[in-house]
Amino acid sequence: MLPVEPPNFWGRFPDRRSMNISSVIVIPHPDHIDAVRLRLQDVDGVELHAVSPEGKMIVTIEADDDRTTTGTYEFISQLDGVLSASMVYHQNESDPDKEFCNETDTA
Numbered sequence: 001m002l003p004v005e006p007p008n009f010w011g012r013f014p015d016r017r018s019m020n021i022s023s024v025i026v027i028p029h030p031d032h033i034d035a036v037r038l039r040l041q042d043v044d045g046v047e048l049h050a051v052s053p054e055g056k057m058i059v060t061i062e063a064d065d066d067r068t069t070t071g072t073y074e075f076i077s078q079l080d081g082v083l084s085a086s087m088v089y090h091q092n093e094s095d096p097d098k099e100f101c102n103e104t105d106t107a
Contacts, residue, residue, distance in 0.1 A: 019062065020069045023089040024076060026057040032081025039079055045072055066092075 028036035033055040040048050040059060045068070050058045059076070063069040069090070077085035 018065065019093045020064070020066060021089075021091050021093070022061045022063075022069055022073065022087055024059045024061060024073060025084075025086045025088055026059050026076060026082060027084040028055055028057070028081045029083050030055060036079060036081045040076070043072065043075065046076070 026036065026040070033051070037048060037051060037057065040046055040057070045062050047060050047062070048057060049060065061069055061072050061076075063072060073085065073087055076082065
């Protein structure tokens with residue numbers, strides 16, 4: 001049985017101690033490109049960045065922990081119409097408040 005809703009671990013960790021960012025390439029069946037695109041836009045922590053003319057999608061997952069990242073990835077890969085979902089990058093920032101910032105304040 002495929003999941004109807006993604007796992008909801010958001011909000012269980014109010015003191016964010018880490019941050020996971022992953023990128024995923026999603027390949028939907030050609031007849032389901034629009035449906036998969038709409039479904040991905042409704043998943044917490046998921047952002048759809050690009051869709052190629054053939055329908056390949058570049059998606060990021062942002063989560064507080066590995067469990068949420070894994071659950072969200074598995075949910076995406078089991079969506080109706082998804083032929084393939086491949087995680088191509090993953091980063092864990094153990095202290096996101098001290099994450100290096102390359103921006104400068106010009107004000």
